[in-house]
Amino acid sequence: MKRWFTILSISLVLFSCKKQESAPAIDWRDYYPLEVGVSRLYDCESIKIDVLAGVSDTSRFFIREEVVGIVSDTNGCVTYAINCKSRQKDANEWKPYVSLSVQQYQHSIVRVEENVPYQVLKFPAKLNFSWDVNMYNSKDEQLANYTSISKGEYEGVHLDSTVTVTLQNFKSLYTYQYDVEQYAKHYGLLYKQAIDVESQPTHAKIDLNKPIEERITKGTIVTIKRILEN
Numbered sequence: 690m691k692r693w694f695t696i697l698s699i700s701l702v703l704f705s706c707k708k709q710e711s712a713p714a715i716d717w718r719d720y721y722p723l724e725v726g727v728s729r730l731y732d733c734e735s736i737k738i739d740v741l742a743g744v745s746d747t748s749r750f751f752i753r754e755e756v757v758g759i760v761s762d763t764n765g766c767v768t769y770a771i772n773c774k775s776r777q778k779d780a781n782e783w784k785p786y787v788s789l790s791v792q793q794y795q796h797s798i799v800r801v802e803e804n805v806p807y808q809v810l811k812f813p814a815k816l817n818f819s820w821d822v823n824m825y826n827s828k829d830e831q832l833a834n835y836t837s838i839s840k841g842e843y844e845g846v847h848l849d850s851t852v853t854v855t856l857q858n859f860k861s862l863y864t865y866q867y868d869v870e871q872y873a874k875h876y877g878l879l880y881k882q883a884i885d886v887e888s889q890p891t892h893a894k895i896d897l898n899k900p901i902e903e904r905i906t907k908g909t910i911v912t913i914k915r916i917l918e919n
Contacts, residue, residue: 717812719874720852721798723769723791728755729877730916733775738886740893740906749778752786752913760790767793799825810872814838814852822856831856836869843879844917850874863888865901865908879915886910 731752738745752775760768768790775786792799797820798810806825811818819834837853856868867884886908888901895904 717796717810717814718793720814720850720872721791721793721810721877722875723756723767723793725756725758725769728753728918730918731878731913732916733913734911736910738905738908738910751776751778751916753783754789756791765795769793809833809870810854841873843873843876843915846917848873848876851879860901862897862901876915876917878913881911881913883911884908 731754733750733752735748735750736746752773755772756769757772758770760770762768769792771789771791773786773789774783776783788803790801792801792806796812797808799806799808801807805828807822808820808824809822811820814835816836816838817834819832822831822833823829833854833856835852836855837851839851841848841851851871851873854870854872856870857866858869859866864887865884867882869880869882870878871880873879886901886905888895888897888904888906890897892906895906897904
């Protein structure tokens, strides 16, 4: 099952901007470029595993997000319309994927996916700075924090600055939840991996001495990787 670990899912919806508390001005917008016309292409893989049901499905597809316009500019919040489409790797037709808009506040970014807002970035960007991703929706609190800030390289391109956001990182003998995103200055989201798996003796005969990554009995593994285009 190690191969499963070489591995999100991402249009237009209006969601009223919430008024946020004031904060010192900081130049962070380059970590999530939103100029009209900006387009981002992602290579995606989604794996579903259910040993008990005899399921081990892998779906590979592309996602393209394009900033198509500004919907509103009020209360210190600019809302951008995003055209989000997907295409299976063995197909030519692009189809609508999810309803998506993005709200750019003075010091945070809120993605509104299917009318649900998620605060995906908040600044200042410094190690262990944390915030509630679900601050503007009715879901339970989910803290995210910056776990790495550095320079780097991606697909042969030098990156002046990258930030890694960790949303979940919990591992026990029987479960593993891991959710991480990496953003780069001038490029936006480069990489996301979301793992939610379990390894239960009631599902199959397993060797608990092995790492849980090698004995998954149920769960999902989703990975998105940015494709840099000229």
